[in-house]
Amino acid sequence: QVQLQESGPGLVKPSETLSLTCTVSGGSINNYYWSWIRQPPGKGLEWIGYIYYSGSTNYNPSLKSRVSISVDTSRNQFSLKLSSVTAADTAVYYCARPWVYWGQGTLVTVSS
Amino acid sequence: DIQMTQSPPSLSASVGDRVTITCRASQNINNYVNWYQQKPGKAPKLLINLASSLQSGVPSRFSGSGSGTDFTLTVSSLQPEDFASYYCQQSYGTPYTFGQGTKLDIK
Numbered sequence: 350q351v352q353l354q355e356s357g358p359g360l361v362k363p364s365e366t367l368s369l370t371c372t373v374s375g376g377s378i379n380n381y382y383w384s385w386i387r388q389p390p391g392k393g394l395e396w397i398g399y400i401y402y403s404g405s406t407n408y409n410p411s412l413k414s415r416v417s418i419s420v421d422t423s424r425n426q427f428s429l430k431l432s433s434v435t436a437a438d439t440a441v442y443y444c445a446r447p448w449v450y451w452g453q454g455t456l457v458t459v460s461s
Numbered sequence: 462d463i464q465m466t467q468s469p470p471s472l473s474a475s476v477g478d479r480v481t482i483t484c485r486a487s488q489n490i491n492n493y494v495n496w497y498q499q500k501p502g503k504a505p506k507l508l509i510n511l512a513s514s515l516q517s518g519v520p521s522r523f524s525g526s527g528s529g530t531d532f533t534l535t536v537s538s539l540q541p542e543d544f545a546s547y548y549c550q551q552s553y554g555t556p557y558t559f560g561q562g563t564k565l566d567i568k
Contacts, residue, residue: 384557393548393559393560393561393562394505394548394550394559394562395559396555396556396557396558396559399555407555409555409556410462410556411556443504443505445504447552448495448497448507448510448550448552449507449516451504451505451506452504453503453504454503454504
């Protein structure tokens with residue numbers, strides 16, 4: 350059974366870079382697309398972007414200037430970086446293999 | 462971007478009731494709609510993909526229909542574990558977008 354687990358700091362200061370990693374277990378990262386999705390507290394879902402195992406990416410235009418997704422096939426991991434964060438970036442961040450497999454989510458709070 | 466307009470935003474119902482949630486896309490998206498159930502503190506769970514294809518393990522009381530721009534999720538007879546939030550999503554084109562959600566609670 351494929352499992353995904355997000356990891357990274359739960360608190361990030363304004364203007365800094367949010368960095369999260371998703372570790373995939375129970376299956377290979379190869380030959381699939383992998384996505385990041387976020388959900389501000391009490392609000393709806395927003396797709397951030399995806400990466401193919403080969404490294405090609407596609408980002409939400411609303412975040413494109415600040416987001417970067419990378420993959421490390423040797424570690425079965427993919428990562429998210431979101432720069433210049435503000436309080437509006439406070440959310441639960443999910444990684445997923447579209448669209449059946451999701452991580453449990455990790456809350457990232459942007460605050461000084 | 463393709464907008465997904467979901468209604469109603471909230472719904473109160475009783476065990477055994479039949480409920481329907483609708484989603485309207487801002488353009489033709491064929492049948493590229495997914496439906497999710499989300500419980501508090503949990504990740505979304507895929508119920509239906511491609512508008513009407515029930516995921517393995519999902520009870521048959523859940524069904525989806527529609528194509529083009531109008532889609533529905535129906536629960537034929539609500540069970541206590543069905544009280545949750547529900548989201549539609551279009552996977553026709555990027556950026557993938559979600560409806561605003563429907564919170565289903567007990568009357």
